[in-house]
Amino acid sequence: MxxxxxxxxxxxxxxxxxxxxxxxxxxxxxxxxxxxxxxxxxxxxxxxxxxxxxxxxxxxxxxxxxxxxxxxxxxxxxxxxxxxxxxxxxxxxxxxxxxxxxxxxxxxxxxxxxxxxxxxxIRHDAPALEVGNGKRRSGRRVLSVGLDCAVGKMFSALALEAELKSRGEKADFRATGQSGILIQGEGIAVDAVVADFISGAAEYISPANDADHWDLVEGQGSLFHPSYAGVSLGLLHGAQPDFLVMCHELGRPHVRHLPHIQLPSYAACVERNLANARTTNPDVVLAGFSINTSNVDEAQARAHLAEIEAEFGVPATDPVRFGVGPLIDHLIERTR
Amino acid sequence: MxxxxxxxxxxxxxxxxxxxxxxxxxxxxxxxxxxxxxxxxxxxxxxxxxxxxxxxxxxxxxxxxxxxxxxxxxxxxxxxxxxxxxxxxxxxxxxxxxxxxxxxxxxxxxxxxxxxxxxxxIRHDAPALEVGNGKRRSGRRVLSVGLDCAVGKMFSALALEAELKSRGEKADFRATGQSGILIQGEGIAVDAVVADFISGAAEYISPANDADHWDLVEGQGSLFHPSYAGVSLGLLHGAQPDFLVMCHELGRPHVRHLPHIQLPSYAACVERNLANARTTNPDVVLAGFSINTSNVDEAQARAHLAEIEAEFGVPATDPVRFGVGPLIDHLIERTR
The missing domain is CATH 3.40.50.720 (NAD(P)-binding Rossmann-like Domain)
Structure with missing residues (x-):
C-alpha cells in the first residue's frame, strides 16, 4: 500500500x-x-x-x-x-x-x-502477513514507547526522522497508525490486524536495511495500558528496536480514560520495555526521553527534564519546545 | 456463540x-x-x-x-x-x-x-467487542500461562476445572482457542480477534461472577514468544487472574519453531507474568506449576517437580502423571 x-x-x-x-x-x-x-x-x-x-x-x-x-x-x-x-x-x-x-x-x-x-x-488495508519470527535484521531501529496512549509517540518518531534527514542520515518513519500512514503514504495500522500478526506486521513495515539506515518506528499504546498493551508488546517484539525513546505527557493524572489504573513510574516503564525488547534484540538500550511539557512553564519543564537526565543518564527533551537535537546527538554518538 | x-x-x-x-x-x-x-x-x-x-x-x-x-x-x-x-x-x-x-x-x-x-x-466468529477496561470483576480467576506455546495450558485449565467440579466447587473453563471452544461449546479465539480487542475479548469471556465461582481461563502463547506475546499480554490483562498456573514441557530446547530464541527460566517467566498481571489485579499470585514430564521417567519427573516446589514454595505437578489435586488443595486453602 x-x-x-x-x-x-x-x-x-x-x-x-x-x-x-x-x-x-x-x-x-x-x-x-x-x-x-x-x-x-x-x-x-x-x-x-x-x-x-x-x-x-x-x-x-x-x-x-x-x-x-x-x-x-x-x-x-x-x-x-x-x-x-x-x-x-x-x-x-x-x-x-x-x-x-x-x-x-x-x-x-x-x-x-x-x-x-x-x-x-487505511484502518483495514493490510498486506497478507506472516506471524513474527524474531530474527535479527540489519539496520538501525528506534521505537518510540510510552507510559500511556496519546503522549506523542508519532510526533517524536517524525521529529527524529526529520532531524536525522536534516543531518544527511538515511532515515524512514515507519507508520503504525492511521495518521502516520496518511503522513507517510504507507504503513500498517497494527491495532487493526488480526491479533496473531501484530509482531509480524511490525517486522513487515521495518524490513532489513543498510547497516547505517535508521528506521523510526511509531509506537502504539503502552505495556501498562489494560486496553492496548498486547499491541504494544507485539510491536516492541516485531520492531526489534536497538534504541527506545520513552515518551510522556507531563501532568497526566492516570492512564488515559481509565481513572482506576495508575501510571507507572519512568523507571518501571523503562525497565519493563527494555526487558521485553531483549527477547528479540538483546542489545537494546534506552536512548532518551521525549516529554510533552506543555502543561507547565519553561522553567518547570527544564527542571523536570534535568531530573530525568540525572536519573537515567540519557538526554531528555520536549520535542516541540526544545527540539530533538540532543536525542539525535546521542543516537549518532552511540553508533559512531 | x-x-x-x-x-x-x-x-x-x-x-x-x-x-x-x-x-x-x-x-x-x-x-x-x-x-x-x-x-x-x-x-x-x-x-x-x-x-x-x-x-x-x-x-x-x-x-x-x-x-x-x-x-x-x-x-x-x-x-x-x-x-x-x-x-x-x-x-x-x-x-x-x-x-x-x-x-x-x-x-x-x-x-x-x-x-x-x-x-x-470458530476461528472467525466473535461477538462485537469493546476494548478492555481493566475494571476489577467479582469471582475467582485462574489463568494458565507458560514458557512457550503448546505446553499444556488448555489441558491444565480443563484438568483444574474437572477437579474443582469433582469437589463440588462452581467452576467454568473459559476457552480462548479453537480446540477449547469445541470442548466447551463457547469461547473466543483470542488470537483471531482484531489486535485492539485482545484484552476486551478476555474480559468478555470471563464476566463478573459469584464471589466463590472459579473461572479457569485457557492461556495462549507466552510473554517470551516473539510471534504471539501480544496475544498473551492482552489475555493476561483481560483475564485479570487472581492465580497463575505456570505450564511447561520438560526438555524443550528452545522457543517452539524458533531455534534462535532461548526459553526464559521459570523464575523469569513467573516474575514477568506476575509483574504484568498486577496492572489489572494487584493481588495476583502464583498458584503452582503444571509440567508435562513425559520426556523423562517418573523418578526424574518427581525430582524436577520437587526442585520447583523448593524454589517457589507452591505445588508443582504433572497433570497427566500425578493429577492436579495438589494445585486444587493449594487454591482452596488460599481462598478459605
Whole structure:
C-alpha cells in the first residue's frame, strides 16, 4: 500500500478544530504533499492553506483526496460520499481512516473500478502477513514507547526522522497508525490486524536495511495500558528496536480514560520495555526521553527534564519546545 | 456463540493420528457430548467410539457435526463439503476450526439458511467487542500461562476445572482457542480477534461472577514468544487472574519453531507474568506449576517437580502423571 501523493485534504463540514487534527498532522509533517484543502462550507476550520475545489486540486497535481477528519461514529455522511464520488470521477484516488470502509460503499467502489483509481481504507488495508519470527535484521531501529496512549509517540518518531534527514542520515518513519500512514503514504495500522500478526506486521513495515539506515518506528499504546498493551508488546517484539525513546505527557493524572489504573513510574516503564525488547534484540538500550511539557512553564519543564537526565543518564527533551537535537546527538554518538 | 451439543465428530478421511487431535480432545474432556464419530473410510484413525452415519447420529440426538480435524492448508476438500451439506439437510448445525469459512461456501450457506441451522466458524466468529477496561470483576480467576506455546495450558485449565467440579466447587473453563471452544461449546479465539480487542475479548469471556465461582481461563502463547506475546499480554490483562498456573514441557530446547530464541527460566517467566498481571489485579499470585514430564521417567519427573516446589514454595505437578489435586488443595486453602 502506497498512497499516491500529493494530497487534497478533505475537511467536509466538521465544526471543531480537533476533528481536523489528522489533516493538520499531514500538513505539519508533509507540507510539500498537500496542494490544498477542500471545505464544504466556511464554518469549517481552515488549515490556513488554499481552498481548492476538486477540479483545481487536480490541476495542481493532486493524486489523492484524503478524508482528513475524525467524526463520532466513524461513518461517512451521505453528502460527503457525493463529494468523494465526484472526486473519483475526476481521477482522484481516495484515502480514509474511517471505520466505515470506502470499498463497502457500492457507488464509490463502482466509480473507482470504472476510473481505475484506488480506495485506501487505511484502518483495514493490510498486506497478507506472516506471524513474527524474531530474527535479527540489519539496520538501525528506534521505537518510540510510552507510559500511556496519546503522549506523542508519532510526533517524536517524525521529529527524529526529520532531524536525522536534516543531518544527511538515511532515515524512514515507519507508520503504525492511521495518521502516520496518511503522513507517510504507507504503513500498517497494527491495532487493526488480526491479533496473531501484530509482531509480524511490525517486522513487515521495518524490513532489513543498510547497516547505517535508521528506521523510526511509531509506537502504539503502552505495556501498562489494560486496553492496548498486547499491541504494544507485539510491536516492541516485531520492531526489534536497538534504541527506545520513552515518551510522556507531563501532568497526566492516570492512564488515559481509565481513572482506576495508575501510571507507572519512568523507571518501571523503562525497565519493563527494555526487558521485553531483549527477547528479540538483546542489545537494546534506552536512548532518551521525549516529554510533552506543555502543561507547565519553561522553567518547570527544564527542571523536570534535568531530573530525568540525572536519573537515567540519557538526554531528555520536549520535542516541540526544545527540539530533538540532543536525542539525535546521542543516537549518532552511540553508533559512531 | 454457543455450539449446540451433543456432537457427531467428523474425521473425514485423514490418515494420521495427529490430524484428529482436536476431535480426541473433545472426546477426552466431554465424552458425554460425543454421540459418535463419522469416518469416510476405514483407514482413518478411530477414536474408539461408535462409527455413526449422519442419519444414525441424528437419531442419537446429535445437534452439531464437528469438523474435528486439522489439515495442511486449512481448506475443506470438496468431498467433505458434500458430507457437510448432507448433514445440514438432515438438520445438523456444523462447527469448524478451519481457516476457510463454512459461511463462505455458498452451497453450505444456502443449505443452512434453508434448514434454519447454524454454521460455526470458530476461528472467525466473535461477538462485537469493546476494548478492555481493566475494571476489577467479582469471582475467582485462574489463568494458565507458560514458557512457550503448546505446553499444556488448555489441558491444565480443563484438568483444574474437572477437579474443582469433582469437589463440588462452581467452576467454568473459559476457552480462548479453537480446540477449547469445541470442548466447551463457547469461547473466543483470542488470537483471531482484531489486535485492539485482545484484552476486551478476555474480559468478555470471563464476566463478573459469584464471589466463590472459579473461572479457569485457557492461556495462549507466552510473554517470551516473539510471534504471539501480544496475544498473551492482552489475555493476561483481560483475564485479570487472581492465580497463575505456570505450564511447561520438560526438555524443550528452545522457543517452539524458533531455534534462535532461548526459553526464559521459570523464575523469569513467573516474575514477568506476575509483574504484568498486577496492572489489572494487584493481588495476583502464583498458584503452582503444571509440567508435562513425559520426556523423562517418573523418578526424574518427581525430582524436577520437587526442585520447583523448593524454589517457589507452591505445588508443582504433572497433570497427566500425578493429577492436579495438589494445585486444587493449594487454591482452596488460599481462598478459605
Amino acid at each position: 502506497q498512497i499516491p501523493k500529493p494530497y487534497l485534504l478533505f475537511l467536509g463540514d466538521v465544526r471543531d478544530a480537533l476533528a481536523v487534527k489528522m489533516a493538520r498532522g499531514i500538513l505539519t509533517w508533509r507540507p510539500e504533499a498537500c496542494v490544498g484543502q477542500l471545505r464544504l462550507d466556511d464554518q469549517t476550520p481552515s488549515l490556513g492553506i488554499d481552498d481548492l475545489p476538486l477540479e483545481a486540486g487536480r490541476e495542481r497535481g493532486a493524486q489523492t483526496l484524503v478524508v482528513g477528519t475524525a467524526n463520532a461514529g466513524g461513518k461517512l455522511p451521505e453528502h460527503w460520499v457525493d463529494t468523494l464520488e465526484q472526486a473519483i470521477e475526476l481521477g482522484y484516488n481516495v484515502a480514509s481512516g474511517m471505520h466505515q470502509r470506502l470499498a463497502a460503499i457500492p457507488r464509490l467502489a463502482d466509480a473507482a473500478k470504472r476510473q481505475g483509481v484506488k480506495l485506501f481504507d | 454457543q455450539i449446540p451439543k451433543p456432537y457427531l465428530l467428523f474425521l473425514g478421511d485423514v490418515r494420521d493420528a495427529l490430524a484428529v487431535k482436536m476431535a480426541r480432545g473433545i472426546l477426552t474432556w466431554r465424552p458425554e457430548a460425543c454421540v459418535g464419530q463419522l469416518r469416510l473410510d476405514d483407514q482413518t484413525p478411530s477414536l474408539g467410539i461408535d462409527d455413526l452415519p449422519l442419519e444414525a447420529g441424528r437419531e442419537r440426538g446429535a445437534q452439531t457435526l464437528v469438523v474435528g480435524t486439522a489439515n495442511a492448508g486449512g481448506k475443506l476438500p470438496e468431498h467433505w463439503v458434500d458430507t457437510l451439506e448432507q448433514a445440514i439437510e438432515l438438520g445438523y448445525n456444523v462447527a469448524s476450526g478451519m481457516h476457510q469459512r463454512l459461511a463462505a461456501i455458498p452451497r453450505l450457506a444456502d443449505a443452512a439458511k434453508r434448514q434454519g441451522v447454524k454454521l460455526f466458524d
